[in-house]
Amino acid sequence: xxxxxxxxxxxxxxxxxxxxxxxxxxxxxxxxxxxxxxxxxxxxxxxxxxxxxxxxxxxxxxxxxxxxxxxxxxxxxxxxxxxxxxxxxxxxxxxxxxxxxxxxxxxxxxxxxxxxxxxxxxxxxxxxxxxxxxxxxxxxxxxxxxxxxxxxxxxxxxxxxxxxxxxxxxxxxxxxxxxxxxxxxxxxxxxxxxxxxxxxxxxxxxxxxxxxxxxxxxxxxxxxxxxxxxxxxxxxxxxxxxxxxxxxxxxxxxxxxxxxxxxxx
Amino acid sequence: xxxxxxxxxxxxxxxxxxxxxxxxxxxxxxxxxxxxxxxxxxxxxxxxxxxxxxxxxxxxxxxxxxxxxxxxxxxxxxxxxxxxxxxxxxxxxxxxxxxxxxxxxxxxxxxxxxxxxxxxxxxxxxxxxxxxxxxxxxxxxxxxxxxxxxxxxxxxxxxxxxxxxxxxxxxxxxxxxxxxxxxxxxxxxxxxxxxxxxxxxxxxxxxxxxxxxxxxxxxxxxxxxxxxxxxxxxxxxxxxxxxxxxxxxxxxxxxxxxxxxxxxxxxxxxxxxxxxxxxxxxxxxxxxxxxxxxxxxxxxxxxxxxxxxxxxxxxxxxxxxxxxxxxxxxxxxxxxxxxxxxxxxxxxxxxxxxxxxxxxxxxxxxxxxxxxxxxxxxxxxxxxxxxxxxxxxxxxxxxxxxxxxxxxxxxxxxxxxxxxxxxxxxxxxxxxxxxxxxxxxxxxxxxxxxxxxxxxxxxxxxxxxxxxxxxxxxxxxxxxxxxxxxxxxxxxxxxxxxxxxxxxxxxxxxxxxxxxxxxxxxxxxxxxxxxxxxxxxxxxxxxxxxxxxxxxxxxxxxxxxxxxxxxxxxxxxxxxxxxxxxxxxxxxxxxxxxxxxxxxxxxxxxxxxxxxxxxxxxxxxxxxxxxxxxxxxxxxxxxxxxxxx
Numbered sequence: 015x016x017x018x019x020x021x022x023x024x025x026x027x028x029x030x031x032x033x034x035x036x037x038x039x040x041x042x043x044x045x046x047x048x049x050x051x052x053x054x055x056x057x058x059x060x061x062x063x064x065x066x067x068x069x070x071x072x073x074x075x076x077x078x079x080x081x082x083x084x085x086x087x088x089x090x091x092x093x094x095x096x097x098x099x100x101x102x103x104x105x106x107x108x109x110x111x112x113x114x115x116x117x118x119x120x121x122x123x124x125x126x127x128x129x130x131x132x133x134x135x136x137x138x139x140x141x142x143x144x145x146x147x148x149x150x151x152x153x154x155x156x157x158x159x160x161x162x163x164x165x166x167x168x169x170x171x172x173x174x175x176x177x178x179x180x181x182x183x184x185x186x187x188x189x190x191x192x193x194x195x196x197x198x199x200x201x202x203x204x205x206x207x208x209x210x211x212x213x214x215x216x217x218x219x220x221x222x223x224x225x226x227x228x229x230x231x232x233x234x235x236x237x238x239x240x241x242x243x244x245x246x247x248x249x250x251x252x253x254x255x256x257x258x259x260x261x262x263x264x265x266x267x268x269x270x271x272x273x274x275x276x277x278x279x
Numbered sequence: 280x281x282x283x284x285x286x287x288x289x290x291x292x293x294x295x296x297x298x299x300x301x302x303x304x305x306x307x308x309x310x311x312x313x314x315x316x317x318x319x320x321x322x323x324x325x326x327x328x329x330x331x332x333x334x335x336x337x338x339x340x341x342x343x344x345x346x347x348x349x350x351x352x353x354x355x356x357x358x359x360x361x362x363x364x365x366x367x368x369x370x371x372x373x374x375x376x377x378x379x380x381x382x383x384x385x386x387x388x389x390x391x392x393x394x395x396x397x398x399x400x401x402x403x404x405x406x407x408x409x410x411x412x413x414x415x416x417x418x419x420x421x422x423x424x425x426x427x428x429x430x431x432x433x434x435x436x437x438x439x440x441x442x443x444x445x446x447x448x449x450x451x452x453x454x455x456x457x458x459x460x461x462x463x464x465x466x467x468x469x470x471x472x473x474x475x476x477x478x479x480x481x482x483x484x485x486x487x488x489x490x491x492x493x494x495x496x497x498x499x500x501x502x503x504x505x506x507x508x509x510x511x512x513x514x515x516x517x518x519x520x521x522x523x524x525x526x527x528x529x530x531x532x533x534x535x536x537x538x539x540x541x542x543x544x545x546x547x548x549x550x551x552x553x554x555x556x557x558x559x560x561x562x563x564x565x566x567x568x569x570x571x572x573x574x575x576x577x578x579x580x581x582x583x584x585x586x587x588x589x590x591x592x593x594x595x596x597x598x599x600x601x602x603x604x605x606x607x608x609x610x611x612x613x614x615x616x617x618x619x620x621x622x623x624x625x626x627x628x629x630x631x632x633x634x635x636x637x638x639x640x641x642x643x644x645x646x647x648x649x650x651x652x653x654x655x656x657x658x659x660x661x662x663x664x665x666x667x668x669x670x671x672x673x674x675x676x677x678x679x680x681x682x683x684x685x686x687x688x689x690x691x692x693x694x695x696x697x698x699x700x701x702x703x704x705x706x707x708x709x710x711x712x713x714x715x716x717x718x719x720x721x722x723x724x725x726x727x728x729x730x731x732x733x734x735x736x737x738x739x740x741x742x743x744x745x746x747x748x749x750x751x752x753x754x755x756x757x758x759x760x761x762x763x764x765x766x767x768x769x770x771x772x773x774x775x776x777x778x779x780x781x782x783x784x785x786x787x788x789x790x791x792x793x794x795x796x797x798x799x800x801x802x803x804x805x806x807x808x809x810x811x812x813x814x815x816x817x818x819x820x821x822x823x824x825x826x827x828x829x830x831x832x833x834x835x836x837x838x839x840x841x842x843x844x845x846x847x848x849x850x851x852x853x854x855x856x857x858x859x860x861x862x863x864x865x866x867x868x869x870x871x872x873x874x875x876x877x878x879x880x881x882x883x884x885x886x887x888x889x890x891x892x893x894x895x896x897x898x899x900x901x902x903x904x905x906x907x908x909x910x911x912x913x914x915x916x917x918x919x920x921x922x923x924x
Contacts, residue, residue: 087519109452113448
């Protein structure tokens with residue numbers, strides 16, 4: 015079907031408004047809808063602008079594509095700088111207004127001016143020379159099958175790329191931390207550790223004050239990704255005392271695995 | 280009968296094409312026969328080429344898979360994958376029978392495929408150093424909805440927010456995560472630059488074949504595969520600059536005022552976008568416009584709308600942005616240029632102080648076969664350039680932009696010696712993505728239009744669709760591509776490293792990321808933290824801190840010293856450092872591989888213990904975090920210069 019002159023512009027403007035509505039209704043939290051709104055940023059504003067800037071001139075599809083995408087990005091950048099100067103700043107609402115607004119304004123101007131993006135219109139020199147733009151290029155059923163196989167292969171490649179490395183590729187670790195309470199009157203020391211080991215590990219925690227064991231927690235088993243937290247009451251501890259949390263692994267009970275130190279104030 | 284089918288129209292069109300091409304061009308007869316051949320072929324080879332390219336991508340994905348698992352032969356698989364990906368496209372683009380539309384689709388597919396090589400290298404998160412800097416800028420814009428927040432690692436970047444603005448728009452509208460939106464923006468930019476170069480080369484040469492081959496050759500520049508595929512401002516600014524140039528090129532010869540006006544507006548809009556996106560690209564574009572203006576004055580007989588006013592507007596706009604908004608750039612670029620100049624002088628005065636080729640700053644050395652390919656590629660470029668220049672001298676003197684491209688090519692051999700000096704290596708390397716635009720065009724002209732093509736055309740016993748492929752073209756182009764890949768990226772960073780590890784149902788990330796996340800959650804945001812190059816970027820992007828790592832702040836002296844002496848104390852005070860992060864792994868010192876788990880977990884990997892134990896012995900310093908290799912020290916009470924025991 016050959017689309018007549020104004021139809022492409024009307025479709026572009028209607029599309030921009032529809033996508034703006036989807037964004038306003040927050041339907042973009044649904045992944046397929048999210049992808050559908052991509053043209054609102056990366057294509058439609060430039061398409062509308064190209065219609066009004068090119069006037070009645072036809073250019074090749076490749077040129078139209080570059081115009082549309084490139085000008086859309088340029089509109090977002092320049093428009094974004096200007097919008098950031100306003101009190102409203104760069105938020106979803108202002109983006110939607112900017113991008114849909116440019117698409118509809120430019121498209122509307124082009125439509126009113128009688129410009130178009132369809133088959134009618136004068137040929138540019140480039141358009142005239144590129145008459146074989148759509149010729150000699152046919153996608154046969156065999157090609158379509160090959161394209162489909164290629165897409166499947168690429169999707170498989172991307173899936174392979176995202177596979178996590180096996181546990182043997184590197185060493186896991188455990189992170190121990192210690193912090194005094196944020197409250198100035200509280201004499202509580204918070205501490206904890208997170209396991210990023212490759213398998214479940216059993217730990218022991220010993221809190222020492224000036225080198226002397228003050229409190230011990232044993233038989234703490236964490237799965238990979240799990241966290242353990244506790245606190246130590248330092249109200250009876252002298253000022254400037256050194257409070258140390260030492261972490262031991264059950265399979266190496268004599269070696270301090272991790273150590274964190276804080277000075278009591 | 281429609282206009283398109285009118286034989287008289289076709290004849291007139293072909294005559295117009297003939298007039299646009301010099302009579303001595305061998306391409307003229309080739310194109311005519313190619314058009315006839317194209318009509319006779321039932322379909323293109325697009326399906327086969329696409330499938331072959333996808334096969335190459337699968338091999339690259341497999342190479343990354345086995346690399347993460349420590350297979351020593353994964354590099355060979357990577358090379359094989361790149362060759363399988365690249366060669367079919369090169370074969371088809373070099374042939375004379377492909378139609379214009381097919382060439383465009385092929386170029387876009389190749390661009391997408393090569394981009395996926397980088398995406399598959401880091402499919403889960405940004406892992407290149409500059410990407411993390413721009414990720415922080417992006418997150419600041421999303422959080423504050425304003426521009427120009429501070430960035431302690433690269434202060435100039437918030438003042439060139441073009442990339443972050445577009446990506447923020449995408450995040451806001453589509454609700455994609457910043458990483459995903461960044462991938463989309465850069466992917467689109469990658470396609471834009473190849474399409475833009477195709478159209479520029481076609482406009483200049485009036486040959487889709489030269490255009491396709493030229494765009495293909497551009498992928499051979501040393502920064503194409505990885506550096507300009509990263510989420511960084513130059514990756515977007517260069518495609519915008521190419522678009523601007525194309526619009527101005529179209530404008531040069533149009534005779535219609537209305538059309539010229541539209542092109543001017545489009546060019547000015549993209550010019551503004553370039554200025555807001557990247558400083559160096561804007562400066563290069565300004566220089567290019569002035570060069571174009573000079574050449575146009577000398578050679579542009581049929582130019583209707585000249586470049587002069589645009590060059591003036593570009594100059595004034597760039598200066599206005601630099602002086603009124605982004606004057607931090609001056610303090611960022613001036614030392615780089617000064618160091619480069621000093622480095623060059625040092626090389627001239629003391630040649631034995633030159634940098635060793637094929638050894639990265641982190642000490643990794645390229646294998647022997649890498650060096651051979653890189654050297655052969657450079658030699659091939661130097662050998663091919665004269666053929667293209669001779670052809671341009673014969674047939675393109677009336678086209679100013681062709682001469683501009685030819686002039687820029689002359690910079691290529693001048694930039695090569697800069698690779699011998701450490702401060703100037705970066706300039707030489709970074710200039711390649713600009714200079715190579717001219718290089719790729721000139722070589723494409725030479726390969727396609729130099730009379731040696733007539734030898735290949737005499738080959739009778741090849742399938743019709745492939746009859747026009749110059750015999751040596753494809754191996755040469757492939758050599759250039761592989762050589763560029765080798766020159767631009769150190770070999771141990773080419774393949775994926777372990778980034779996410781499966782531990783049962785959990786995924787474990789490297790210590791630096793865990794540390795950065797902990798700092799954000801436990802200590803709050805915007806603490807001033809001294810850290811090394813790699814961890815500073817992780818603290819910036821994920822930790823939302825104010826990390827300090829540069830030489831100017833004295834941080835390397837603080838981190839690498841073996842005592843907290845008065846000098847170290849002064850650094851702490853001057854920079855108001857609240858925390859210090861120490862990473863005792865040597866592998867962390869490599870800026871390209873330090874963001875992942877070390878590739879060989881059994882290899883010895885620790886720095887001198889005194890570099891971090893000095894903090895343990897200092898009074899008033901709390902060790903608040905210990906993950907085995909990363910320690911975070913709270914420095915606020917560090918007021919005793921004498922280490923205690």
